Amino acid sequence: MSYGGRLKVVLITGRSIKQGKSKDVGKFFDEYREAIAICEMNPMDMEALGIPEGGYIDVSSPYGSITVLAKPSPDIPSGVAFIPYGILVNTIIPPDTDSTGIPRSKGLEVWITPSAKHLPDLKFIVKLIGGV
Amino acid sequence: MRITFKPLTPFKVPVDLSPITPDNLEGMDIGEVKSLQIWVGSKRKRIDEIFLVELSEDGREEIAIVFMGDFSKARGIGSGMSRGSITVKGSGGLRVGEYMRGGTIVVEGDVDHWLGMAMHGGSIYVKGAAGSYVGAPPKGSSKGMRGGSIIIDGDAGECIGAYMRDGSIEVKGNVGLFPGLRMLGGTIVVYGNCMGRAAARMKDGRVIILGSVGSILPTFQIEEIRPSVRGVRERLEGPFYVFQGDLSEDGRGRLFVSKPSNPELAFFEKLL
Amino acid sequence: MKDVLLIRNGVVYDPMNGVEGEVMDIAIKDGVIVEAIDERKAKVIDASGMLVMPGGVDIHSHIAGSKSNIGRLLRPEDHRRSYEPKTALTCSGVGHSVPSTKTTGYRYARMGYTTVFEAASPPLKQKHTWEELNDIPIIDKAALTVMGNNWFIMDFISQGRIEDAAIYAAWLLKATKGYGIKIVNPGGVEAWGWGGNVYDLDELVPYFSITPREIVEGLCKINSMLNLPHTIHVHVNRLGMPNNCWTTLRTAHTVRKAFGGGKLLIHITHCQFSGYAGSTWTTLRSGAEYIAKYVNSVDHVSLDMGQVVFTDTTTMTGDGPLEFRLFQSLAGKWANADVEVETGAGVVPIRYSRRSYVGTIQWAVGLELALLVNDPWKIVLTTDHPNGGPFTAYPRVISWLMSSKARSKVMERVNRRALKYTALPSIDREYTFTDIAIVTRASPARLLGLKRKGHLGVGADADIAIYDLDPRKVDPSVDYRRVRRALRRAAYTIKGGRIVIVKGEVVEDIPGRSIWVDVDIPEDEIEELLREVKPRFEEFYTVKLRNYPVPEDMILNPSPIKINPSI
């Protein structure tokens, strides 16, 4: 569903080969940031929102919002978005585990909007967590 | 006799309050109560190191314990108690009323997971919300709630009444997934909505949902429509769809779902 | 000073050396028993009025390895009811029927047991077994290696290449640091790879041109070719099924037919579970009389009891299809863990109930075996921990063996109907302290070929249990409770000359030794065989041949026994 330039999707997180490969290169290297700051979406959804390929989007949940690069992928069904595991997507994942010990990292409902922002600096995010 | 416990400072680490029950405090004078030792994180501390303890006679023989303040980091309030009462004026933490056999617990704020874990009897009333696994047995065990009643005014989390054998749970708010998971007996009433998968794997017992249920698991089969059903303390007006299940477990449990709140289940009527 | 110890005036039972309740002193130096020591320099333990025996030896107990750990993982509820907090000396632990590693060591030592054999370890997972055994304190330990469903062994035997099979088995023992050949439901576990089982000694194993009989005979032959200290250790086909006592007897007899009598050839383990007559569960009968009659008439068979105790416990075995059957009848938790090329495993929690018909028969069969086999040297006390009950129940079992009054007490409360079909009520034999010393120490040590264990002669390891119980004053037949209590908590346990337990509490936490057999086969012979095996090995297994063996540096306190084979 898209209204007013917002799209409600089900967020799936997971491993991608780029994320896996770059995490052992170094997590403060651009290669890693590029691997995790990406959101795969159905091309139709991107079109509906008017996002060009390589455009930035904001992904928001009640817990926070992140800016990532949108990447069209016909294998993702409409209404679903995929972001690789990492510090970015964890900003918007709820901390409650419903007593299972594991946060709900797949199947969270999030809102997607086109963004004017840039990719965040990972060190900056760590500092936000660490209380600077 | 009324004994009040007020934390001297807010808790920073888990505090195990399971020894402070009416059963354990019976016959103790104030000095003995103050010198009881409990676990604060990994340290043993005397009660008067962490609490301001006040004792007042209210003319009743029964011991009434009052916890004043935020107890969201507490564990096991009212653990195994069989008589008397505990009132928490604030939040209650984890495992409130675990293995409870009798008496009453009232929590004015919220409680965390495992409320009334494997409880046998008595009654618990939570005015706020509760976490997941209300009345469920600890992990790995299949001996769930065997008696007593739990009433929650707010919402509750996932898997309430898991492995429940008897007794009742009433939730005035909404609940998460899997209310009545693997239930064997007893009654669960949800006045609000359920996130879905109600009564999954139930063998017996009754789950009544007055709000919306999301969907019905494919392992349930519709039986009839009833105008009203017996709740815990009152008759609940419906009409209700009555499902039987969980068929994959050869279950004979009943799931009652309000018809007005769930128009999308109308297609089941064709199967009747 | 610490290494010189004198145990004074104990009432000593040392059946291997013919000592039956004599009051004597035992001298210890550098971890072994010696003729005499300088008393002035020794630490003296006053054991007057106390029962002194060699440290206990457990021939069959599932204490470590993949399936023990599955059992632990499966049973948080078992841990919650039994836990031990840490002390200044000991680590904490949990577990009633599947105790954690540290707790396992402490509990055995508390009962005066000092040597324990892990009953079944698949070679592929033997690194795991050793990691856990390393973590078990105080006791000496070893592991039997599972071979009865190993593809390479089965292929070699069916091709008639018995020497190559023997070399392969020797390599397996060396590579995995195993102690002996364990056979679990020969052929049946391989069939379980397809969800099946084999039910008869002469039934072909699916896709293999071999029968259980050929596997047992082949491995028995290999065992004697390799001169292994222990015989083949067999968990027979059809274990845990009604009417299986005949399978047990035929398995025992087949090796006699092939290799003659005159010496020990086969150890039938946890015999209780394969000692049933009666064709269905509802008509289950004790088959113990038949088995005992046979064992009394031959000299090539030894048994261990596999006694059932009325408690909540966890069954675990390499016999995958057995656990599946158990799950079908109990419908509770069930874990299965097949191991490629070698074996399987299953775990199912169970509660043996006094009131149940089957439970009562099972309880009686174990005791009947122990009481009807005349020669205690042929039998060993076990509960097949944790299958029949946790090892902590041994003092209970001992009290049943020593006192017909103790047995009657239990029989008053068991299933009446079941009792009618067992011989137990009519048996009045009672074990003496010597008999107990045999079935818990001397006999297992002898059957395992442990020359320095199970006795108190000069040169033996100074593994000694001292119990606060005066056998001259206490009549175990009447005062069985007193015996039971004393045996639960040794007054002293001495391990390798060190005092580790005093009054049932750990006073020193030392690591035990790791025992295995090192079969001396020329390296070039093994290498030649492995060169041939390697392509198939790496086709069947998912690990490389090179990563398969247990490296010696993984093992704490290694204590290998050199063996000269006769091939």
Added chain:
Amino acid sequence: MIIPSIVVEEKAAEYTMEDVICPFCGCCCDDIIVSVKDGRIIDVKNACILGASKFLHIDDGRLLKPKIGRFESAREVSLSEAIETVVGLLKDSCYPLLYGWACTSCEAILLGLDLAEILGGAIDNTSIVCHGPTILAGQDLGLITATLGQVKNRADLIVFWGCNPLEAHPRHIARYSVSSRGRFISGRRDRKVVVVDVRRTNTARIADLFIEVKPGYDYEVLSALKMLVKDLDLEVDEVGGIPVSKLEELADMMVEAKFGALFFGTGLTMSRGRDKNIEAAIELVRYLNFKTKFVLIPMRGHFNVTGANEAFTWRTGYPVSIDFSQGYPRYLPGETTAVDILRRGECDLFFVVASDPVSHMPRRAVEHLSNIPVITLDPKLTPTVYLSDIAIPVAYTGIEVDGSVYRMDTVPLRMRKIVDPPPGILPDTEILRMILEKVRGEYS
């Protein structure tokens, strides 16, 4: 060859090691060939792109000196000063949380358990945030599993549910599952492959049957399959976005298989229902075993996350989330689990070994780290190291130090050292032993 050891072909400063075990994912492939020149890994053969990347980049982004201080205020200190400071903080803590343990050896994990026990803290491993639900479900029902060789030799049906081995476990397909060859199965053509996922993953492309389930509806689909396997009728036409006829097809394939294997990943464990999804999968496999032979195998992530579960279990009885605060191991999901302890802000110190929780836990949970001391042992400069008050560099397990690990199917393996760590950098076992010794001194 009796006890074959890794062959080292030594030529001055150049050598090649064979049959090396890969320290990346839970596959623990043990056929890697690594070439070393002048103490540096210069070539890796047989490894997948993920494994090779790890071998070849061990020197990049490395933490080389112990540091004290967060972010830019960090200063390099000596190892002894770092350890002194760590011990001081540990001593003052009342409820520390020790977390990580998936990317190190079992030896280090056992030392971690010792430390947690002495301190009376909580200890958790990273499996709780990936396959924790598998463990929880296993504790209620029991897992029905097998080693990967059973699949290689026997499986004629392979189902991948909510996992994407081509991206997360790239060599799984060839070595252990789809196209592996064994005694009774000679390769891909003897097998049927089914992929069930919420999106058409790369793995789905090699499947004979792809079933796209609506996100969050795996439980319903598994329940429906269980009904079909039990020959019970469904009253609906569609479950989780899948027509019942397609599910019937899958159920028939499962029942008709001689040996079926269900591999599942975080697509099941992390989505709506979590551990209950796994329970449903286990129950399905249980019933399938009444008709044929079926096993299920979790696709574990890090190379020794399984070992962390095993070591935790043999020492404490519980596989994850142990609380030693009362002197013995206690465990209850939701209470002693790391994310929950952090979310409630209950620990007063955070000690991380071989993990990067700052990246991989929800931000709302790790925000508590702004209030408490954070200590990290890691070879690399990760976000967690960056945030830590104290960080100590350690050697790479499986590359620079020996260690025992467990593959995803619980097969134990022994990793061997290939190259020396950079000068002054010790294995984590050494660092932990030093800390432990000093802490023991303080506590006795």
